Amino acid sequence: MPELRFSPAALAEVKRLLAHYPADRKKSALLPVLHLAQNELGPHLSVPLMDYVAGLLEITPIEVYEVASFYTMFNTRPVGRFKLEPCRTGPCALNGAEDLIAYLEKKLGIRDGETTADGLFTLKSTECLGSCGSAPVMQIGEDYHENLTFAEVDRLLENLKQRAGR
Amino acid sequence: MILEHAGNAEARTLAGWRKLGGYASVEKALKGMTPEQVGEEVKKAGLRGRGGAGFPAGLKWSFLDRKSDKPRYLVCNADESEPGTFKDRYLMEHLPHLLVEGMIVSSFALGAKTSYIYIRGEYMYLLRLLEKAIGEAYAAGYLGNDILGSGYSLDLHVHPGGGAYICGEETALLESLEGKRGNPRIKPPFPASQGLYGCPTVVNNVETIATVPHVLRMGGEAYAAIGVGKSTGTKLISASGHIKRPGVYEIELGKVSCEEFLLSDAFCGGPKNGRPIKAVIPGGSSVPVLPLALFLKTAKGEARMMSYESLADGGFVSGTSLGSGGFFAMDESACMVRNLWNLTRFYHHESCGQCSPCREGTGWMEKVLHRLEAGQGRLSDIDLLVDIAKKIEGNTICPLGDAAAWPVASHIRHFRHEFEYHVKYPEKVKDPRHGEREPVAMPK
Numbered sequence: 001m002p003e004l005r006f007s008p009a010a011l012a013e014v015k016r017l018l019a020h021y022p023a024d025r026k027k028s029a030l031l032p033v034l035h036l037a038q039n040e041l042g043p044h045l046s047v048p049l050m051d052y053v054a055g056l057l058e059i060t061p062i063e064v065y066e067v068a069s070f071y072t073m074f075n076t077r078p079v080g081r082f083k084l085e086p087c088r089t090g091p092c093a094l095n096g097a098e099d100l101i102a103y104l105e106k107k108l109g110i111r112d113g114e115t116t117a118d119g120l121f122t123l124k125s126t127e128c129l130g131s132c133g134s135a136p137v138m139q140i141g142e143d144y145h146e147n148l149t150f151a152e153v154d155r156l157l158e159n160l161k162q163r164a165g166r
Numbered sequence: 167m168i169l170e171h172a173g174n175a176e177a178r179t180l181a182g183w184r185k186l187g188g189y190a191s192v193e194k195a196l197k198g199m200t201p202e203q204v205g206e207e208v209k210k211a212g213l214r215g216r217g218g219a220g221f222p223a224g225l226k227w228s229f230l231d232r233k234s235d236k237p238r239y240l241v242c243n244a245d246e247s248e249p250g251t252f253k254d255r256y257l258m259e260h261l262p263h264l265l266v267e268g269m270i271v272s273s274f275a276l277g278a279k280t281s282y283i284y285i286r287g288e289y290m291y292l293l294r295l296l297e298k299a300i301g302e303a304y305a306a307g308y309l310g311n312d313i314l315g316s317g318y319s320l321d322l323h324v325h326p327g328g329g330a331y332i333c334g335e336e337t338a339l340l341e342s343l344e345g346k347r348g349n350p351r352i353k354p355p356f357p358a359s360q361g362l363y364g365c366p367t368v369v370n371n372v373e374t375i376a377t378v379p380h381v382l383r384m385g386g387e388a389y390a391a392i393g394v395g396k397s398t399g400t401k402l403i404s405a406s407g408h409i410k411r412p413g414v415y416e417i418e419l420g421k422v423s424c425e426e427f428l429l430s431d432a433f434c435g436g437p438k439n440g441r442p443i444k445a446v447i448p449g450g451s452s453v454p455v456l457p458l459a460l461f462l463k464t465a466k467g468e469a470r471m472m473s474y475e476s477l478a479d480g481g482f483v484s485g486t487s488l489g490s491g492g493f494f495a496m497d498e499s500a501c502m503v504r505n506l507w508n509l510t511r512f513y514h515h516e517s518c519g520q521c522s523p524c525r526e527g528t529g530w531m532e533k534v535l536h537r538l539e540a541g542q543g544r545l546s547d548i549d550l551l552v553d554i555a556k557k558i559e560g561n562t563i564c565p566l567g568d569a570a571a572w573p574v575a576s577h578i579r580h581f582r583h584e585f586e587y588h589v590k591y592p593e594k595v596k597d598p599r600h601g602e603r604e605p606v607a608m609p610k
């Protein structure tokens with residue numbers, strides 16, 4: 001478990017974000033700060049981490065929980081080191097999205113929504129990513145991987161494993 | 167016009183954008199015009215909102231409560247999550263300064279001192295790119311205090327969403343910007359009087375705002391001369407599905423026929439797998455699907471054009487809507503039951519859950535569609551779906567309910583035979599790829 005405190009750089013970022021909103025509207029910074037918390041101290045938003053964010057923004061913990069659980073990008077439950085998010089929606093489904101998801105399930109030996117036993121990958125199909133013209137597409141972290149072939153998926157997963165030192 | 171410099175990498179830096187004539191509208195408006203005059207040009211231009219509803223932007227601006235002593239806000243809707251739509255992403259990625267420029271002149275027209283761009287969280291790389299462009303604009307004196315010595319000051323910030331289609335609905339977006347769940351508000355009050363933090367607010371789509379600099383450059387009347395009738399100007403269309411040339415295209419409204427758009431190599435380039443196109447959804451997943459014949463020609467037999475009016479010709483019986491410009495085409499291998507099940511799953515997943523007709527209705531429709539698609543449905547399921555859709559439509563707080571109902575009504579209206587086929591020949595649809603493997607399963 002990483003220590004539940006932002007680095008000085010992240011704290012400076014919180015300060016910058018808070019300056020975007022009126023002084024009496026600190027709660028407005030909740031979404032950007034949750035993104036920051038998940039990136040810095042994640043990959044999932046544990047209850048103590050959400051409580052920490054609540055303290056920073058001077059709001060109640062429940063206000064953080066209800067928001068974190070509403071938005072799909074926030075992981076309120078533990079996830080693998082890398083979250084693989086292939087698009088499953090209509091336009092992509094016309095161009096191989098279903099095959100891509102099935103391939104990932106087979107390759108990783110898990111079902112959509114599950115995490116591999118080694119804790120490396122979570123597979124979570126997602127709705128339209130705004131990349132329908134480059135289907136099939138998968139987001140990993142902030143990166144878009146478009147016009148995917150199975151060979152490229154193999155390469156991507158290999159690279160991620162190496163990055164994790166496995 | 168909008169995409170003129172999209173291919174030019176120089177356009178992505180402030181210096182390059184200026185060389186191409188960028189930020190001229192800021193000089194023109196802030197130094198030589200009153201806010202009212204800017205609003206007047208946008209009105210004259212007949213510019214309609216590009217986010218989906220097509221509401222005239224000038225008119226929306228004129229509703230803003232200017233008598234209130236509260237601050238006013240302009241919020242740009244960059245939540246782009248309507249399936250089939252990826253034009254705003256393309257615009258922001260290639261022309262970030264065009265959006266920043268549009269935000270400055272539009273904020274000036276509205277008297278906003280702080281403005282926000284609300285961008286979907288998945289576009290985090292674009293948020294960083296926009297923040298860079300905004301930083302350059304501050305450094306060059308186009309943002310901040312006393313812009314270009316005009317006395318007008320503006321701060322501009324980008325705010326990320328967290329992954330929720332519903333936050334594209336303008337009041338849900340404002341809730342989200344206030345750090346809350348994206349639950350749409352009951353209207354009235356409208357954002358024009360009580361929007362962000364209870365203050366007068368205008369919400370406009372990325373493309374709408376990126377058009378304002380062009381309106382100012384050429385003048386409202388000259389802009390209105392582009393296009394046909396009330397479909398003035400140009401529109402970005404993001405094209406995908408079973409076509410040869412997916413991508414983002416800019417069309418002059420009313421001047422390109424649907425046939426040309428679908429088949430010509432200047433646009434979609436026709437079907438990609440050699441199979442004829444069967445159906446088209448021209449404006450994002452929420453607008454009614456049309457079979458090819460009705461997409462190409464109206465019920466009256468006239469050639470259909472890519473414009474608000476022509477696509478809507480025939481109402482929801484034989485027409486559709488330009489919507490967000492999220493165009494996708496399906497060829498003969500696509501199963502319309504599967505397509506509808508997929509889209510309905512999307513609406514169910516994205517329903518915020520506040521109103522029972524939407525929350526329960528979308529879930530119920532998804533279930534019924536799933537069993538039809540799996541060959542376990544009954545004939546009565548088809549009318550059941552039509553009935554549920556009717557009960558959702560018009561009975562919800564926000565238009566997501568309607569958006570979920572329209573695809574159901576139109577898929578069944580135009581492709582009922584495919585639904586019946588699933589009931590009559592369950593063994594043929596067992597394989598999830600039945601559309602592709604068994605084109606016979608999809609008779610005309």
Ligand SMILES: Cc1cc2nc3c(=O)[nH]c(=O)nc-3n(C[C@H](O)[C@H](O)[C@H](O)COP(=O)(O)O)c2cc1C
Binds near residue numbers: 214243
């Ligand atoms: C469920 C739902 C989702 C929407 N999503 C978007 C969106 O992603 N982007 C957008 O600009 N407008 C979206 N809209 C429309 C907005 O509510 C609003 O009408 C629009 O941002 C106004 O801008 P415009 O007048 O410039 O088009 C959505 C509406 C609904 C009901």
Ligand code: SF4
Binds near residue numbers: 332519
């Ligand atoms: S129609 Fe659906 S999405 Fe809209 S407010 Fe009601 S439950 Fe929420």
Ligand code: FES
Binds near residue numbers: 089093129133
């Ligand atoms: S449907 Fe997959 S990115 Fe739009």
